[in-house]
Amino acid sequence: MRHGKKVNHLSRTDSHRRAMLANMASSLILHKRITTTLAKAKALRVYVEPIITKSKDDTTHSRRTVFSYLQNKEVVSILFRDIAAKVANRPGGYTRILKMGNRLGDNASMALIELVDYNEIYTSGDAAASEKKTTRRRGSKAKKADGPASAGITPKAEAAPVEEAVIVEEAPVSDAVDAPVAEAAPVVDEVATEEVAIAEDAPVAEEAAPQAPAEGDDTEDKKA
Structure with a gap:
């Protein structure tokens, strides 16, 4: 054995x-x-x-x-x-x-x-798997460490282009809103005309004010 x-x-x-x-x-x-x-x-x-x-x-x-x-x-x-x-x-x-x-x-x-x-x-x-793993690990570390520090860009600054794009798309809508405001201009003119009419009536009131004491004087003369 x-x-x-x-x-x-x-x-x-x-x-x-x-x-x-x-x-x-x-x-x-x-x-x-x-x-x-x-x-x-x-x-x-x-x-x-x-x-x-x-x-x-x-x-x-x-x-x-x-x-x-x-x-x-x-x-x-x-x-x-x-x-x-x-x-x-x-x-x-x-x-x-x-x-x-x-x-x-x-x-x-x-x-x-x-x-x-x-x-x-x-x-x-095996080589492909190892390459993918090493690439993901190194890439993630490099992006976290070098990306923001070297470029000096914060997450808010990166989101700025998105906001600008939204503003550019909404620009035609703001123009459409301005159009009705231009049409409402005559209404403002009517209000101005009413103010002018009131301003014209003001002297009449002033003229009436001095007449009141004149009539009063006549009555006082008659009583006298």
């Missing part, structure tokens, strides 16, 4: 297992995804991810170390030139395992193992 045995030997000798994993790692680096059994995919993930981490340090020693595992110059050059630049910002977790059901012949569990950064469907969706 395999109690406490963490390494899956895959029913092979040590030399056979190493050669198989080296070939599978080379195929994964060349084609970016391969289909194999689930047990082999899990063993390959443990084998290839330290090699990819080693490729981030592009030195002669690192290239010789990686070549000792893969034994393929073309694969080593692709790993250090293309894949290392692609996964430079990823701190581990370079591969993904997707289960695919069982194989028809022996009913073995099958899986697809791929490099995470070369899956266009998943990567584009």
Whole structure:
């Protein structure tokens, strides 16, 4: 029994297992995804991810170390030139395992193992989501901090153009209201004429006032 045995030997000798994993790692680096059994995919993930981490340090020693595992110059050059630049910002977790059901012949569990950064469907969706989130956060902070301070505009000043637009639209209505006022001018003239008539009647009253004492004098003379 395999109690406490963490390494899956895959029913092979040590030399056979190493050669198989080296070939599978080379195929994964060349084609970016391969289909194999689930047990082999899990063993390959443990084998290839330290090699990819080693490729981030592009030195002669690192290239010789990686070549000792893969034994393929073309694969080593692709790993250090293309894949290392692609996964430079990823701190581990370079591969993904997707289960695919069982194989028809022996009913073995099958899986697809791929490099995470070369899956266009998943990567584009994650990048778009991250870009939207960062853009919204940065844009909101920039608008709140820089917008009013740099431009010197308050919310009331921004609402001013709306009020001006409303005034411009209501200008014809004010003209229409002024028209009846111009027509009512004759009424003011009639009031003026009445005042003139009253003013003309005033002297008559003044003339009547002196006549009263004249008649009184006559009566006083008669009594006398």
